[in-house]
Amino acid sequence: MFCDQCGKPVPPSATTCPHCGSSLAPMTVAVATPPPVPGPRRSGESVPEQRERPARLPPARAWLAGVLTRDVRSTASGVICAWFGVPWVLLMAAFGAVLGGIVGLVNGTMVGPGVLDRMDKIVGYVVPLPVKPLELLPTAAAQIGGIVAALIGAVSGGWKLGYMAATWPWEALYEGDPTWPWMVAVGQVVTALFVGALWVLGSSATEGLRLRIGGCRRMSRRERLWLAPLVAECARRLDITRPPVLLIHDRREPNAYALTRHVVINQGLLDDLGYDPVMVGGVVTHELAHWQEGHAISAAWAKGVALPLYLLYEIAVRLIDVTGRIRPLQWLLRVLLWSVTTTVRGIVIPIHAHTARANELAADDRVIEAGYAEGFRRALARLRFYEQGRDGWDRAVCATHPPIELRMERLESPGRRYPLRDDYALSAGLLGAPTSTVRRTE
Numbered sequence: 001m002f003c004d005q006c007g008k009p010v011p012p013s014a015t016t017c018p019h020c021g022s023s024l025a026p027m028t029v030a031v032a033t034p035p036p037v038p039g040p041r042r043s044g045e046s047v048p049e050q051r052e053r054p055a056r057l058p059p060a061r062a063w064l065a066g067v068l069t070r071d072v073r074s075t076a077s078g079v080i081c082a083w084f085g086v087p088w089v090l091l092m093a094a095f096g097a098v099l100g101g102i103v104g105l106v107n108g109t110m111v112g113p114g115v116l117d118r119m120d121k122i123v124g125y126v127v128p129l130p131v132k133p134l135e136l137l138p139t140a141a142a143q144i145g146g147i148v149a150a151l152i153g154a155v156s157g158g159w160k161l162g163y164m165a166a167t168w169p170w171e172a173l174y175e176g177d178p179t180w181p182w183m184v185a186v187g188q189v190v191t192a193l194f195v196g197a198l199w200v201l202g203s204s205a206t207e208g209l210r211l212r213i214g215g216c217r218r219m220s221r222r223e224r225l226w227l228a229p230l231v232a233e234c235a236r237r238l239d240i241t242r243p244p245v246l247l248i249h250d251r252r253e254p255n256a257y258a259l260t261r262h263v264v265i266n267q268g269l270l271d272d273l274g275y276d277p278v279m280v281g282g283v284v285t286h287e288l289a290h291w292q293e294g295h296a297i298s299a300a301w302a303k304g305v306a307l308p309l310y311l312l313y314e315i316a317v318r319l320i321d322v323t324g325r326i327r328p329l330q331w332l333l334r335v336l337l338w339s340v341t342t343t344v345r346g347i348v349i350p351i352h353a354h355t356a357r358a359n360e361l362a363a364d365d366r367v368i369e370a371g372y373a374e375g376f377r378r379a380l381a382r383l384r385f386y387e388q389g390r391d392g393w394d395r396a397v398c399a400t401h402p403p404i405e406l407r408m409e410r411l412e413s414p415g416r417r418y419p420l421r422d423d424y425a426l427s428a429g430l431l432g433a434p435t436s437t438v439r440r441t442e
């Protein structure tokens with residue numbers, strides 16, 4: 001137990017703090033009793049044999065919820081954006097807006113006819129458009145010039161080219177046969193759902209292999225001695241009879257994540273939490289709750305149904321990332337890939353974020369039910385950095401998670417005081433007095 005006011009450890013029976021003298025308010029919600037931590041074993045003592053258990057899968061209802069019922073809106077937006085050419089429509093709309101803006105600006109001025117004539121040739125050479133640049137302007141604006149006309153031209157040009165890009169393929173199909181657009185649309189949706197299902201099954205089947213290639217390892221003997229009883233206790237409190245496999249990644253950043261058959265904990269997280277069983281128990285319970293509810297399944301499904309867009313986005317994010325040293329190239333890529341990043345960050349992720357946020361809070365609620373609220377709250381207070389996502393798409397989703405401070409608030413027990421300055425905070429350790437091997441005082 002820790003003092004509310006000064007944060008120093010106090011004996012569990014104390015009513016006033018021996019360090020600062022403030023009275024310790026009784027907690028209305030039972031704080032998790034730390035699970036038994038195995039003491040040091042003597043060398044001769046037997047150690048439970050570590051075997052690779054078969055990877056457990058979440059219950060069937062988690063699969064159904066993850067794929068079908070949890071997030072219909074997100075599925076629909078993914079299918080439409082990835083399989084019905086939304087980035088293409090956005091790209092053409094942006095192109096039309098730029099062209100229309102330029103036409104509006106120069107039209108009616110002295111240089112107008114010359115510029116328009118040249119633009120006509122250049123544009124026709126780069127992208128054969130079915131419209132002439134001047135046609136991007138509404139007829140009423142043909143006699144206005146300057147900024148106003150540029151704005152009108154941008155809006156009108158964007159709308160015209162975007163609308164054309166969205167409708168032209170369907171009109172062409174309709175001219176072939178009135179039933180073709182419907183058949184193609186149904187075909188796209190069926191393909192998207194099929195690819196999504198394959199992606200979910202495939203990523204779950206190859207999960208262990210991919211994690212190990214990515215640097216995850218099994219627990220060492222001493223890690224298992226310390227962690228396995230803790231994980232068993234967390235699983236028991238969540239009514240999980242067959243928990244997933246726990247793997248360790250030797251990354252320094254304090255992160256943990258749940259997939260469909262594995263929970264991964266970064267070694268840096270264990271270090272940063274100081275191997276505190278209450279804090280680590282809170283984190284493990286949160287991740288086990290994600291696994292049990294199948295949240296990784298809905299995340300994989302959201303990627304799978306939008307697979308072409310997901311892959312394009314990952315390529316775009318990586319290209320923009322690696323060209324950071326060559327600014328002009330990076331800006332060129334930003335412009336060229338703008339429609340892909342905008343479709344993902346502006347449409348698909350915001351719709352998916354609704355579910356992702358709800359999943360986070362649902363996992364936090366399971367932590368409260370399991371009696372680990374205090375430990376998990378303390379872990380969040382300490383890290384202030386949690387579940388960051390491992391690819392560009394996941395990072396964009398994780399960026400929409402509820403703020404850590406507000407999640408901590410939900411984990412607080414009523415009637416208990418929580419000082420703003422958390423003595424568990426990791427930064428507290430960094431801000432201490434500098435140490436030196438040289439005597440600094442006389």
Ligand SMILES: [Zn+2]
Pocket residue numbers: 003004005006007008017018019020021022
């Ligand atoms: Zn105190």
Ligand SMILES: [Zn+2]
Pocket residue numbers: 286290360363387
């Ligand atoms: Zn989470």
